[in-house]
Amino acid sequence: MALVELRNVSKIYHLGGEEIRALDDVSLEINAGEFISIIGPSGSGKSTLMHILGCLDTPTSGTIQLDGIMFQDASQRQLAGLRNRKIGFVFQFFNLLPKLNVVQNVELPMIYSGVSAKERRRRALGALDAVGLADRTKHRPSQLSGGQQQRVAIARALVNDPRIIFADEPTGNLDSHTGEAILSLFRRLSQEGRTIVLVTHDPEIAAVTPRRIEIRDGKIAEKVDTTLAGLDRIRPAETTAAE
Amino acid sequence: MNAPPANPSPEAARGPSFSLETTVGVGFREIWAHKFRSLLTMLGIILGVSSLIAMSALVKGMEKGAKEALIAVGGLEKVRVESQDLPVEQRYLADQAVGITINDVYALQGGAPLVTRISPEMRIPATVSANGKRFRPFICNGVWPVALEMSEHVIAHGRMFNEIDDEMARSVCVIGTATRDELWGSPEEVGKEIVPVGQTLYINGVPFTIIGMFQHYESEQARKERELAQLQAQQGLTNKVTGPVRNRGWGGKGHGGFVFWLKNATIFMPLNTAYMKFRTGGTPSAYSRGAAGTTSSTTGGTVPDARLSNLELKVASVDLLTEALTQARNVLMSTHKGIEDFTFRTQEDWADNIKLFIHNARLSGGLIAGISLLVGGIGIMNIMLASISERVREIGIRKSVGATTNDIFIQILVESLVIAVLGGLTGLVTSFGLVQLIGSFSPTDNAPIVTVGAMALAFAFSVIVGILAGLFPAFKAARLNPIQALRYE
Structure with a gap:
């Protein structure tokens, strides 16, 4: 069974009496361990797709299966629980809390999953070590460079050991050099077996992932399965084996 | 398979909500981050609590004096x-x-x-x-x-x-x-x-x-x-x-x-x-x-x-x-x-008069102190509303990492409560000063008597005001849509 499965998912907004189909009958599968990019121009519906995949939003119709849990009309509380335990987010603008220091920011998801303070600190330091920021734990986000802030955000996404990580334009606010470093960090995480979904409008960035899904006008326009062609993919065979 | 270890419990149910001490800690940090603003907000509660205590002490003193006088004329x-x-x-x-x-x-x-x-x-x-x-x-x-x-x-x-x-x-x-x-x-x-x-x-x-x-x-x-x-x-x-x-x-x-x-x-x-x-x-x-x-x-x-x-x-x-x-x-x-x-x-008329006077003094004083506590509560609500509109993005971030509606509600409510409780405690301390001050130019020569009951009552009121003032902002914050909150600039 796939890790994530969308079946005939639609999302319809009503804007001033006008019906906007942000997602139109989308079906999609993501397997555990995959490194995928969702690509499309702005307004194409890729953000909506990510929000629904990331349990930030619920679809108007259709079903979602995440890690064995099927849900159609999940409550806000259930969605929050799924976000907390199964999903990690990395955003374009980092979205760190400016009043907290680096390690406190990384601890944030664990506060909501009821992890003890001692365990929180231990795991947060471990996650920061994994992204190469073990020496910046007491800094405030404002004292860090953009690339470092994004590493903190990645550490925060990793810390609750999620089943899937969504990165929404993670390099969009970084210079190309730093962006490249962040992308190679994602590559490394993928090699470690993480499931990562990269959302971007930039085909160049999407090119780093073995599999790309293009969204246009709320529909999946093109499915480019390049699993075998993935240059940086270490064990493509295992992904297929898992299916 | 090289995938991260599967979550042992695949159901969507939440674990224990985040603990009270963490919440109170967040509340204190938020207050500390805006020291002056929080102090001004607390001032309303401080004044309310201390005026409630001072009023009650004053009336108590008058009551005692009147009773003494009643006994002096023969009971x-x-x-x-x-x-x-x-x-x-x-x-x-x-x-x-x-x-x-x-x-x-x-x-x-x-x-x-x-x-x-x-x-x-x-x-x-x-x-x-x-x-x-x-x-x-x-x-x-x-x-x-x-x-x-x-x-x-x-x-x-x-x-x-x-x-x-x-x-x-x-x-x-x-x-x-x-x-x-x-x-x-x-x-x-x-x-x-x-x-x-x-x-x-x-x-x-x-x-x-x-x-x-x-x-x-x-x-x-x-x-x-x-x-x-x-x-x-x-x-x-x-x-x-x-x-x-x-x-x-x-x-x-x-x-x-x-x-x-x-x-x-x-x-x-x-x-x-x-x-x-x-x-x-x-x-x-x-x-x-x-x-x-x-x-x-x-x-x-x-x-x-x-x-x-x-x-x-x-x-x-x-x-x-x-x-x-x-x-x-x-x-x-x-x-x-x-x-x-x-x-x-009979002296009963006089005793009745004393009772009536004490009752009226208590009522009017209580009303004034109550209004000042209410104003303090409105101050808290106002500052909490300002605070959450500054922190829409923070609330979005917290929600995106798994905070429930309930978690956010409690966080804001506890912040409001922490302000009120700090204000209430400070009010208890300052009430002694206020009692001294009022005693020095009070219209009676009866020393005000501060009672534990009045202090407990005033403190309880400050807690209630804190909760009431926090309810609406907390509700407003908890209701925020995480997607819109994350996009908020």
């Missing part, structure tokens, strides 16, 4: 019988009205068992002079020796006149300290206490020998203040050379002080003496005969009566007040031949 068991104008339907009997006489005393002694003590009073409008000075005492009464207990007087020097002094109509008197202070000088003026027992006092020009002096009456607070000053003077803590400073009891600004002054400005002489020296008509022998024999009270009409100013009665107990009054009324109706030229005045 609730004391009833006064005064003469009054006849009711309209009896006006034509006016020339037959006998007034209050000593016969009534004997009749009450015989016929009203619920009345335990009776003290007749003959009031003399007097100017007294001695030592080259003159003074108008508030009370100059001819009384029986029983008046001592009746009016809760205590002899400090010399003695009270007795039945023999009364029988012989001796020219003796007992004075209060106010008379001494005016004619011979008070201890704080002279530097030592003068006891004019044995001296001659001229009452309306008639010479009397002072045989006793009452103790000085003052409120408990005045006594404490005086004793403290005395102690300090002894230990040389102050450079006062005038000796013990004492409240004369009438420099007092309020009701309580007046009562004590009234009591100090009293002169008592035997009833017979007052009658003989200051009233004409009637023969003292006939009057004395009445005093000697209890059965003679039935001979009412044949004895020439000397009218009294009033009677003071003490009833067996407050609970039996109504019954005792009925008894006394029936007896007096018979001695007065059915003419209602007397009336009863």
Whole structure:
């Protein structure tokens, strides 16, 4: 069974009496361990797709299966629980809390999953070590460079050991050099077996992932399965084996 | 497979919500991050709580002072019988009205068992002079020796006149300290206490020998203040050379002080003496005969009566007040031949007045303090609303990492509560200062009394206000859509 499965998912907004189909009958599968990019121009519906995949939003119709849990009309509380335990987010603008220091920011998801303070600190330091920021734990986000802030955000996404990580334009606010470093960090995480979904409008960035899904006008326009062609993919065979 | 270890429990149910101490910690951090703003917000609660406590302390002090004064004038068991104008339907009997006489005393002694003590009073409008000075005492009464207990007087020097002094109509008197202070000088003026027992006092020009002096009456607070000053003077803590400073009891600004002054400005002489020296008509022998024999009270009409100013009665107990009054009324109706030229005045009216006054003071003070707490609460709500609109993005981030609606609701509510509780605690501390401040220019000379109950009540109110003020902002914050909140700039 796939890790994530969308079946005939639609999302319809009503804007001033006008019906906007942000997602139109989308079906999609993501397997555990995959490194995928969702690509499309702005307004194409890729953000909506990510929000629904990331349990930030619920679809108007259709079903979602995440890690064995099927849900159609999940409550806000259930969605929050799924976000907390199964999903990690990395955003374009980092979205760190400016009043907290680096390690406190990384601890944030664990506060909501009821992890003890001692365990929180231990795991947060471990996650920061994994992204190469073990020496910046007491800094405030404002004292860090953009690339470092994004590493903190990645550490925060990793810390609750999620089943899937969504990165929404993670390099969009970084210079190309730093962006490249962040992308190679994602590559490394993928090699470690993480499931990562990269959302971007930039085909160049999407090119780093073995599999790309293009969204246009709320529909999946093109499915480019390049699993075998993935240059940086270490064990493509295992992904297929898992299916 | 190289995938991260699968979550052991695949269901969507949440683990324990994040702990209270973490939430309170977040609240404190938020307050610390905006120190000045939080302080201003807290000020509303601080003022509300301290004004509530100060108001209650003030009223409590007044209540205590009023009760002390009530006891000083003889307590609730004391009833006064005064003469009054006849009711309209009896006006034509006016020339037959006998007034209050000593016969009534004997009749009450015989016929009203619920009345335990009776003290007749003959009031003399007097100017007294001695030592080259003159003074108008508030009370100059001819009384029986029983008046001592009746009016809760205590002899400090010399003695009270007795039945023999009364029988012989001796020219003796007992004075209060106010008379001494005016004619011979008070201890704080002279530097030592003068006891004019044995001296001659001229009452309306008639010479009397002072045989006793009452103790000085003052409120408990005045006594404490005086004793403290005395102690300090002894230990040389102050450079006062005038000796013990004492409240004369009438420099007092309020009701309580007046009562004590009234009591100090009293002169008592035997009833017979007052009658003989200051009233004409009637023969003292006939009057004395009445005093000697209890059965003679039935001979009412044949004895020439000397009218009294009033009677003071003490009833067996407050609970039996109504019954005792009925008894006394029936007896007096018979001695007065059915003419209602007397009336009863109880301290109950006064006690009721005190209760009413305290109730009103408490109500109005509570209202003002309550409004100021309410304003404090509105301040908290206002700042919490401002705070959450500054932190929309933060709320979005928290939600995206798994905070539930409930978590956010509790976080904002706890922040509001932390402000209120800190404000409440500070208010408890500052209330002591406020009580001192108000005490220094309060209209009564009763020290405010801070009670634990008032403090607990005020603190509880601040907590309630904190919760109420936090509800709406917390609801507003919790309801935010995470996607929109994350996009918020």
